[in-house]
Amino acid sequence: MELLECRLSVDDLDAFVSRLGEIGDDHGVTIQAFDARYVADRNHLERAVELADRSxxxxxxxxxxxxxxxxxxAAGRRQIDRALEMGVGEGGNRAVILIAGDETSEVDDARESAALEALEELEAVASLEATLAxxxxxxxCDFFEITDAERAATDASLSALVRERVALLEVEK
Structure with missing residues (x-):
């Protein structure tokens, strides 16, 4: 799995999403763009890919x-409309774009790297920056409904609590 952390400037969301799909198809990988505000860290997205693939x-x-x-x-939700809140929108976005092959192999690593290079060249990518830092x-906390009381009751990191919400989606089916 590769991640492109960047600032996007999206004029036409449908065209942007379509272009992501084309790049994914060209390189044999899956690409998904997220508003970085809704992503806890790399582990959050790794867990989402793992559970989605298992499903x-x-x-x-x-x-x-x-x-x-x-x-x-990644959103910890079964309703697509609610999960879409986590995606990027038109205008300026602090984003993270996930690139995932189907399996862990050198071939997938090469495909992911090639797709990453193609994404970096997109006009919508205004700059590369550490959006997950x-x-x-x-x-x-608001999106994943993590309360102050819950945070106070545990020494788990916010990232761990978010990953718990992601994993709970399996249980709630």
Missing amino acids: IERGENVARDRAVEILLY EPDERTL
Whole structure:
């Protein structure tokens, strides 16, 4: 899995999403863009990919598209409309774009790297910057419904609590 942390400037969301799909198809990988405010860290997205792939393998997936299934798990929600809040929108966005092959192999690593290079060249990518370096704790707590009392009751990191919400999606099916 590769991540492109960047600032986006999206004029036409449908065209942007379509272009991501084309790049994914060209390189044999899955690509999904996220508003970085809703992503706790790399581990959050790794867990979402792992659980989405397991759901697809078992035939338990909600979405027909792997990228959407990954989005559902990353959001910890089964409703696509609610999960889409986590995606990027038109205008300026602090973003993280996930690139995931189907399996761990040198071939997939090369495909992911090639797709990453193609994404970096997109006109919508205004700049490369570390968008996951400082998580937006308030947005994460609000979106994943993590209360102050819950945080006070545990020594688990916010990232661990978010990953717990992602994993709970499996239990709630």
